[in-house]
Amino acid sequence: MKIIQFLINWPERIASHFLWAGPLVARIIVGYVFMLTGWTKLNNLPRMIELFTGWGIPFPQIMTPLASGIECFGGLFLILGLFTRISGGALAVVMLVAITSAKWDDIDSLETLLGFEEAAYFAIFTWLAICGAGKASLDHFISQRLSRK
Secondary structure, eight states: OHHHHHHHHHHHHHHGGGTTHHHHHHHHHHHHHHHHHHHHHHTTHHHHHHHHHHTTOSSHHHHHHHHHHHHHHHHHHHHHTSSHHHHHHHHHHHHHHHIIIIIGGGOOSHHHHHHSHHHHHHHHHHHHHHHOSOSSSHHHHHHHHHHHO
């Protein structure tokens, strides 16, 4: 039993010094990807509206710039660690819509569903929406400053 306790507690003690790193790495990577893809979509709205229409997304004239803006600016906010829970939640919803509209017909099993990159993004965005940006973020800095006043 001591070996099991060691194999659980020792990595936990080491990891406790780096709790700031997990959210930071996740935020920077997914934030950068979505900031760029959102920016590209915002600069190609007519083509994106055609795609949204083909995917059966309602009100494509409104939803396309909305989703593209959420991707671009939500990604930027994730990089900065600013409004992380809001951005993560909004981007998680965008991923759900992407899966149910653009990928739904391709789903033939749980394995297929979980194999989509959108599912991985959904998991990361949900984690950030629930757990927040971590200590290496503007959210943490602002929160600390406001709690001192």
